[in-house]
Amino acid sequence: MSAIIPAPADxxxxxxxxxxxxxxxxxxxxxxxxxxxxxxxxxxVQRSRVKNPYFRLLVRDPDILRxxxxxxxxxxxxxxxxxxxxxxxxxATAASRLNGCVYCASVHSAFTTQYSGRREDxxxxxxxxVSTRIDPRWDAIVDATVALTATPAEFGADEIAGLExxxxxxxxxxxxxxxGAFFNWAxxxxxxxxxxxxxxxx
Numbered sequence: 001m002s003a004i005i006p007a008p009a010d011x012x013x014x015x016x017x018x019x020x021x022x023x024x025x026x027x028x029x030x031x032x033x034x035x036x037x038x039x040x041x042x043x044x045v046q047r048s049r050v051k052n053p054y055f056r057l058l059v060r061d062p063d064i065l066r067x068x069x070x071x072x073x074x075x076x077x078x079x080x081x082x083x084x085x086x087x088x089x090x091x092a093t094a095a096s097r098l099n100g101c102v103y104c105a106s107v108h109s110a111f112t113t114q115y116s117g118r119r120e121d122x123x124x125x126x127x128x129x130v131s132t133r134i135d136p137r138w139d140a141i142v143d144a145t146v147a148l149t150a151t152p153a154e155f156g157a158d159e160i161a162g163l164e165x166x167x168x169x170x171x172x173x174x175x176x177x178x179x180g181a182f183f184n185w186a187x188x189x190x191x192x193x194x195x196x197x198x199x200x201x202x
Contacts, residue, residue, distance in 0.1 A: 005029050012198040014102050017126035019110045019119070024103050026194040030056035045069045057193060072186075075178045083168070083175035086115035087141055091179035093122070094145040098130050101187035103196035108183070140166035145180035152184070 007025050014022060030053045031040065041047055043062030046069075049055040058065045076092075079085050089111040096105035109126055113119045121134050130146045133139055140162045148155040155177075163173045 007195060008197075011195070012200075014106075014196055014198050017097060017102055017105050017109070019106060019113060019123060019126070021110070021199065022103050022106045023197040023199050024054055024190070024194055025197055026053050026057050028057055028193055030054075031060050032056075042066065043069070045073065054190070054194070072182065075175070075182055082171035083179070084115070086112055086118075087138070087172075088175055088179040089115060090122075090125075090138060090141055091145045091176050092183040093125065094130055094142040095149045095180050095183040096187055097126060098146055098149050099184065099187040099191070101183075101191055104183060104187050104190060106196070137166045137168075140168070141176050144176055148177065148180045149184045152181070 004027060007027070011025055033050060033056070036050055036056070036059070040059045040062050041050070043059055043066040044050060044055055045066065050059075055065070058068070076085065076088050079088075083091075089108045092108035093105055093112050096102075096108060105126060109122050113122045116122070121138070124132050124134065125142070130142055134142075144155070144159040144163050147159045160173055163176060168176065
């Protein structure tokens, strides 16, 4: 059985949304590396994730983690058609910003910048929040994600029409929905089992 563990006394909480790399500290004990089996590694999908305490915590239920990870990778890495990677990451960033998940926002805002080259625009979204205006296409993606995140059952024709008016085709609309919906769920999971921290200065 996993144990509830306190956050380290020297943990420094981030004071703002950032594109910088953050640590993440679990409140429930991750599976020790020496207890990870071949079945666990299969569930991790990418073996390097065993070093990450978040995934070692989730791998306590390996079958669910495997399906979660395959869904995640398909939404964000299967970019043969549909939304460009930068805009999938933008939707994840918008959901995370609205939900207050500083850790997820840091990861996915950095990816948005990496794939778009628009660091200042991405930082403005983090600093000013999801109501900031950037350009019609990004605004439509953020607005649709916010509507889906805030009250999923009320997301509908108006949000889809807004995406279409900004030039998104059917597959791009679908990718916006999938990216935002996945992180609306993922944020709530991460916020309930741990907290972010600023890495110690080297």
